[in-house]
């Protein structure tokens with residue numbers, strides 16, 4: 579499968595400048611692409627457009643030449659930088675996990691999610707524990723492309739390497755195309771097979 583973004587431009591409503599201007603990229607099922615750029619260059623905005631969370635002003639995003647679905651499960655899933663902003667604070671973690679597609683036990687275990695965490699609310703977990711749930715939620719069975727936007731910035735080095743080791747094995751096994759945004763150049767060199775600079 580192939581994720582394609584063609585000639586994407588974006589300007590926030592009321593904004594004075596274009597945040598993205600004529601950006602194109604392609605991602606195959608076994609690719610691991612890094613996106614590097616200074617702060618404010620539109621990396622998060624681009625991730626949101628690729629995952630169908632934001633509509634570009636011009637250009638289009640397709641999977642195998644078909645536009646992203648307007649409803650139902652999106653094959654392009656995004657993991658957000660701040661997990662506490664990506665979950666409903668009023669629902670227990672078990673329900674958060676069930677928001678997307680079905681999630682295999684292998685994913686739950688591989689991410690080190692403990693059973694009793696599932697009965698807690700988001701505010702009763704650490705940032706790192708919460709991010710594991712967000713990663714699991716993005717790895718539903720129908721996920722074909724994964725967009726990881728600064729997902730490990732808040733994690734300690736050991737947790738960071740556990741999570742990346744699991745993620746890399748998972749995307750390889752399931753042939754999920756991976757797009758990684760990070761300011762950590764060393765991490766990107768280790769995780770990605772090519773890096774695009776905006």
Ligand SMILES: Nc1ncnc2c1ncn2[C@@H]1O[C@H](COP(=O)(O)OP(=O)(O)OP(=O)(O)O)[C@@H](O)[C@H]1O
Pocket residue numbers: 590591593597615616617618619620621622623624
């Ligand atoms: N909802 C919004 N409304 C208006 N402007 C926004 C909005 N969200 C982001 N911006 C602006 O768009 C620009 C790009 O933001 P974005 O978060 O995509 O950049 P980024 O490259 O991911 O930055 P960072 O590396 O700091 O996370 C910034 O100048 C930001 O202020």
